Amino acid sequence: MYAKLETRTFLAMLVGVSFAFILLMKPFFGPIFWAVAVALIFFPVQQRLTRQLGNKPNINALITLLICMVIVIIPVLVLGAALITEGMGIYQKIQDGQIRPGEYIDQINRSFPAIQTFLAQFDINFGELRDRAVSAFLGGSQFLAKQALGVGQNTFEFFLSLALMIYLAFFLIRDGSKLVDLMIKALPLGDERERLLFAKFAEVTRATVKGNLLIAIIQGALGGIIFWALGITGALLWGVVMAIVSLLPAVGAAIVWVPVAVYLTAVGDFVPAMILTAYGVLVIGLADNILRPILVGRDTKLPDYLVLLSTLGGIAMFGINGFVMGPLVAALFMAFWGIFIREFAEEEPKEVASSPLDLDEIHEDGKRDTDN
Template sequence: MQDTDISVKLERGTFLFTLVAVSVAFALLLKPFFAPIFWACAIGVIFYPFQKRLLGKWPHRRNLVSLCTLILCVVLVVIPVLVVASSFVTEGVSLFQKVQSGELNLADYVDRIKQAFPWLQSLAERFDIDLERIKSQTVEAFTGAGQFLAKRALAVGQNTFQFFLNLGLMLYLAFFLIRDGDAMVNMLIRALPLGDEREKLLFAKFAEVTRATIKGNLLVAATQGALGGLIFWWLGIPGALLWGVVMAVLSLIPAVGAGLIWLPVSLYLYAVGDVLNATILVLFGVFVIGLVDNILRPILVGRDTKLPDYVVLFSTLGGLAMFGITGFALGPLLAALFVAFWGIFIREFNEGESPAALLEQQGSSEEPSGSEAS
């Protein structure tokens, strides 16, 4: 009898070890497609409410509902992003070529700011700051950014097939995640050994945070970029579309974001004596662009993720540093899951509350839909 127990334990241990090894190998196999897989999951989460509404009308037409949802995603998100990205790369390369040809002298712009604000020199000397070094680093940074952009534009042109392959894989996977999300999540709930109630709570948190961070941050970024590009165009600042897209990308960083662009530009306008336009830009940046970040982001991101603003800031910065542009969603998502895991641990093991009670407290007593977590 004892030999039988040992044999059973050995078989189970060997099976579990093999299961983990195969799972790790499969994860490594999918690693090159991490970005398309993640964004396919995000599409399934974000467009779930629309899909659910269509399913209410056509309950037995899941293929048609999934296709309609995917078409809506392409029209509202994919096509506009491709158009803006193409225009951004075109203007960026054009600006870089002007810098390379000497038509635009970045060092001259920095010198004008120093001449217009002589107190900067004395202030820098008091704190032992080398303004010449800062000037050279600024010029190098802008030149390096231009070179990077030009290289990326060339790489995109050379790897057009790979880009559209990833885009096609993302949309292809999104179709099945939208259509079969319920079954996939139910399978995961049955397979994972965390306890069904805990898994439902974590899947609900995953869906909630993914939807909040992506929709909220993208809406804030698009709004700030559009407002920044509009005021640059109205003031006659060259490359309004380029700087608008740059402000949109930088606005993914909470608190500072778009100010990294409009503030130096306003200082330059002051330096060249264009006081009126500089003042307009500062007032617009502080009271319009800045308020978008201070008002919309806590409402759209912080409230739905139930994370403090400082956690959203640091998790976003960490996500961008670790995962690139995808990190603006992954960072807060990992932070929210971290908080959720510790919340479950504290309430279950220290206070004795069940996961079902946690679901009820968060207004998620009903089982989360599979598409929400897909």
């Protein structure tokens, strides 16, 4: 009896201390998460260095981290600085009246009166839709300006978080395998389940960050280049916006370049409008269909509807980090329920294999990741 009381007391204190530790780490959640993502993505680089240079954990981890900084962190910082400058410029032009989004919409309405007639069939008031679009545009530019001001005022906090992320990434790259083995030993879920879940976590993180993010950067770059070539104001800003919306399936970069093509047609710039339309369909649009299976893979991809909902929900809950965390939570949700169906439900394994998440393949991926 006394031994049971001791065990229960210990477990209660363990849960309490663990919860307190999570609250303690909450302010550093962003840097910790991205450090884990960096370690997962660049772990193969560290393994290759180990094979070539030998078992030198500190040197190999340092070289891996330097490679990450050169090809990822520094370019992102440069792009972010350019984006802030561009966003401030757009916001200032709106404040000075040089850019009038309402007039652009009115021009489209005058050139294509059928749009207003079409919307009226669905009881949609064009005037209200116009006001909402203008408010959204002004709100977006104001948001960018506030973010730029916030970065300027919190420069020390930003670079502190960046330094913390780099510092943590070094140790996670160096000791990641040991930490995973330690967590598998500590968690009371069963070693096989834990390895499967860790394999799924690594798989989705790599696919989302390395695959989807790279595709978004490519689509944003392609969109920014054509905007710049056609002389459209704020090409860099719109390129980044296209990169962001490219993360959302069924929406994509078309939400940016299609209205611009319509406006160019409305003002009589037919040649630029045709060029932008053809480029958007044949180059920007096909980039996703061609590159996603190569960089992400069909087997690791969640259903598009689930990616869309989880990405939007993740952004609403976690901010900018949500575009990775949302699909990650959705994938773990599918993995947990897949394990439950396979081990506890009465359905046959063949019925489970027909679900969007192929458990047998994940199980094999988990074994391969463990063996490596």
